[in-house]
Amino acid sequence: EAGVTQSPTHLIKTRGQQATLRCSPISGHTSVYWYQQALGLGLQFLLWYDEGEERNRGNFPPRFSGRQFPNYSSELNVNALELEDSALYLCASSLEVIDTQYFGPGTRLTVL
Amino acid sequence: QQQVKQSPQSLIVQKGGISIINCAYENTAFDYFPWYQQFPGKGPALLIAIRPDVSEKKEGRFTISFNKSAKQFSLHIMDSQPGDSATYFCAATPLYNQGGKLIFGQGTELSVKP
Numbered sequence: 001e002a003g004v005t006q007s008p009t010h011l012i013k014t015r016g017q018q019a020t021l022r023c024s025p026i027s028g029h030t031s032v033y034w035y036q037q038a039l040g041l042g043l044q045f046l047l048w049y050d051e052g053e054e055r056n057r058g059n060f061p062p063r064f065s066g067r068q069f070p071n072y073s074s075e076l077n078v079n080a081l082e083l084e085d086s087a088l089y090l091c092a093s094s095l096e097v098i099d100t101q102y103f104g105p106g107t108r109l110t111v112l
Numbered sequence: 113q114q115q116v117k118q119s120p121q122s123l124i125v126q127k128g129g130i131s132i133i134n135c136a137y138e139n140t141a142f143d144y145f146p147w148y149q150q151f152p153g154k155g156p157a158l159l160i161a162i163r164p165d166v167s168e169k170k171e172g173r174f175t176i177s178f179n180k181s182a183k184q185f186s187l188h189i190m191d192s193q194p195g196d197s198a199t200y201f202c203a204a205t206p207l208y209n210q211g212g213k214l215i216f217g218q219g220t221e222l223s224v225k226p
Binding site: 004031033035042043044045048050055056090092100101102103104105106 | 148154155156157158161201203212213214215217218219
């Protein structure tokens with residue numbers, strides 16, 4: 001069974017640009033979660049989507065947004081990029097809401 | 113109240129020794145406590161998890177001990193091996209109340225020396 005996949009692996013942008021990160025959950029999983037892993041800050045919860053709806057949001061500004069598509073894949077958009085947005089962005093999926101979260105390999109975003 | 117505090121930040125253990133990583137939390141609504149293992153360049157992988165109605169859970173060389181009254185839980189890695197060298201994260205979530213949101217500790221970088 002294929003795991004959670006994310007694309008691209010690496011993304012380099014300049015300050016002020018927009019970044020789009022993509023995630024495909026494990027087949028059959030309906031919940032998708034996004035986390036930011038910045039150096040020295042650990043893993044921070046960003047967003048949770050379930051059945052196409054945003055269910056919960058972490059303490060991040062509105063320029064971090066996303067959506068979940070009918071096939072349960074998800075997209076994270078970061079607008080007006082700032083230098084401190086440089087981080088590893090991890091996507092996770094779970095079969096049900098109250099279930100184990102399985103992580104993808106992440107997208108490394110670098111903002112210059 | 114939403115924090116999970118993890119210690120130590122880094123740990124060096126000899127091959128065959130016991131690695132112990134500790135976590136503490138404040139929010140009594142937390143009801144699911146997973147541990148994740150992360151190798152460089154990879155996403156975190158679930159290692160073992162526990163619910164607060166159990167004081168200990170063992171899977172192979174990995175054991176979680178849970179102290180509900182003290183709001184602490186720990187990971188013990190018995191017979192540590194060089195292949196266990198990775199970063200370990202404890203986490204907590206009010207799984208059955210809010211779902212979704214995992215609160216992670218800061219991570220422990222474990223190095224097992226041969």
